Amino acid sequence: QSALTQPPSASGSSGQSVTISCTGTSSDVAGYNYVSWYQQHPGKAPKLMIYEVSKRPSGVPDRFSGSKSGNTASLTVSGLQAEDEADYYCSSYAGNDNYWVFGGGTKLTVL
């Protein structure tokens, strides 16, 4: 059982927007602004898409955005494209003892 809770699946039509949630606790998501999101295509390594809640690494399209409210973080993908179909994982810093926890992943389908 993962420390952070994500919906198993999400979907949207090409060109539309979809938001994936990630729920934690006061010990991780709510306690720190160190939430990250990773995209993983089948058989590939995860790719960093968002860090520190809402920052995008160089090269990540601005269609990807992140936010946080209380103990829930969100990843929004706007203008869905076929190549966005993948698994998405959230993660959060969880303090010195647990350090780093992940969500169970959300499979995004582009209809």
Place this chain on the structure above:
Amino acid sequence: QVQLQESGPGLVKPSETLSLTCTVSGGSISNYYWSWIRQPPGKGLEWIGYIYYSGSTSYNPSLKSRVTISVDTSKNQFSLKLSSVTAADTAVYYCARLSGVAVAGSWGQGTLVTVSS
């Protein structure tokens, strides 16, 4: 651009020790934190631990009693040892470079380790 490559046995017997090495190329291992993360088949990601180039470490509390991560700066490598493995340790093991607090900006391609007799 830094590249990471995992290497080690793909099959380990139950109760034995899993050993993997991550070789870093295209950049120095110095001044960064390096981490191991695993993913059981069809499941989510799990942080195993990290090491700073100077040798300081932090481990996932659920694995701490069985994990050792070490670094060899002369070879630009860091390594993972996981003892007393069971079938539950079967997973793709990734090495990664931390680019901030609990964030991995660069990943290896991953290596599947199966625990079976």
